[in-house]
Amino acid sequence: MSRDLFYQVALPLIPGVAGVMSRALLGYCGSAEAVFSASKERLTKVPGVGSLLADKILAHRTSALREAETILKRVEKEDVKLLFYTSPDYPQRLKNVPDAPLLLYYKGNADLNAAKVISIVGTRKSTEYGRAVTEQLVQALVKHEVLVVSGLAYGIDIAAHRAALKAGLPTIGVMGTGIDLIYPSVHKSEAQKMLSQGGLLTEFTFGTAPDAPRFPARNRIIAGLADCTIVVESTSKGGSLISADIAHGYDREVMAVPGPITSPTSQGCNHLIKSLKAVPYTQPKDLEELLNWDKALASPKVNSAPQEDYHGFSDEERKVLRTLKEAGPLHIDVLSRHTQLSMNQLSTVLLTLEFSSRIKSLPGKQFALV
Known part of the structure; x- marks a missing residue:
């Protein structure tokens, strides 16, 4: 097991660290390991982390790491897969919700x-x-x-x-x-x-x-x-x-x-x-x-034809336009997975492209090229 995974398993074992708070800690500190080495002063700078939670994190770090070590041994023995929030195998639909779990056992x-x-x-x-x-x-x-x-x-x-x-x-x-x-x-x-x-x-x-x-x-x-x-x-x-x-x-x-x-x-x-x-x-x-399952949720097929340049569009906008061109109308969740854009990023891009009359929204949260 990797060193990163050791700290990723330990992080949600700390009382009070879950959901939105865990992602705030990760975003501010940079990694699960960095959360465990952060000082109280640094922890209290994380939005939403006050003095009480910082003390709780400091108090439970050692016990969480010990428990994580036991868990990792059992995971390996029983062929359980761990899916951390940043893992490419983590369910992308679930990742797009605000209170997604930090770690999944599968x-x-x-x-x-x-x-x-x-x-x-x-x-x-x-x-x-x-x-x-x-x-x-x-x-x-x-x-x-x-x-x-x-x-x-x-x-x-x-x-x-x-x-x-x-x-x-x-x-x-x-x-x-x-x-x-x-x-x-x-x-x-x-x-x-x-x-x-x-x-x-x-x-x-x-x-x-x-x-x-x-x-x-x-x-x-x-x-x-x-x-x-x-x-x-x-x-x-x-x-x-x-x-x-x-x-x-x-x-x-x-x-x-x-x-x-x-x-x-x-x-x-x-x-x-x-x-x-x-x-x-x-x-x-x-x-x-x-x-719209007859066409909208079909997986995009690789198109061997030359791709349109879409000059003047941002990288994110080009991703969306090319995906819709190759696949046809897509549900917003499927579009998010294939473009690797977060739901917030994608919503902004879709709105911009709708205003510029390059795409149109369809019933059932589908989107297609105009």
Whole structure:
């Protein structure tokens, strides 16, 4: 294991260092290792780091490094892959959200940056209707070679994983525990199969037990990994509504399956649709039209023809223009991955190019050349 990785594993082990704060520390200090060698005076200059947090960082540095050493030995022994925020293998969709995890533990063989990723979530108390819809939905995803993401929980989650395994699609289980603890344990069989047809993913270190506050944190990863989050069934206060709200807050597409107004497990979905937080899913065509899958999410093909110079445009603008020329209309998330521009950079570039009438926006957050 590299020296950099040693400090990268240790950094999120310090209490109070997570999400936005961890990236602020990295941005100011330059690396995880530099955070560990920084003085209190330097740490307090980082925006958002006051005297109390600086003291906490200083107090826990040694114990975090010791724990990191133990973790790295176990990672190597158990064939777990560590994905740090700056790693090229880190899921780019997730990286674009403001509270992305600093470090992910991953076991499996799926490409977390697959061209098409859909999260399917729902109530733990699923009905026959919800399970049947989930099965049909996953079957419709086969021709699109979609990566299916869910939370390995009872009900709709495990139904989505099972349907994906049956259909031959890769499926990722995002866990609210350590990578070594399958919860609920009755899903160990499915989890084992997913290691060779998808994978397991968590931000929590080895030995982390299931605890209620960790599952909303898990839900943000489910929402952040996908182009669209689909809620199949949910009660009026279902946990899957958290995933939908998070996805909506990330400006990602959200769909919900409408159900009978007399069914408690459809109240959440019907409310999402009524409040305009979700688009109704009634047939595969709804999803295909929303994401423009017939052409917009196709991976860019290498074009052997001479590229237009686009003289007078910035490097970032040229990247966008050339990518759209080669690939045709693209979803903003796919465009971000292929141009390697952050969402903030890309949004600025797209706005400039729209003003100059070189590109146009399409429904479903797609963009194309004029």
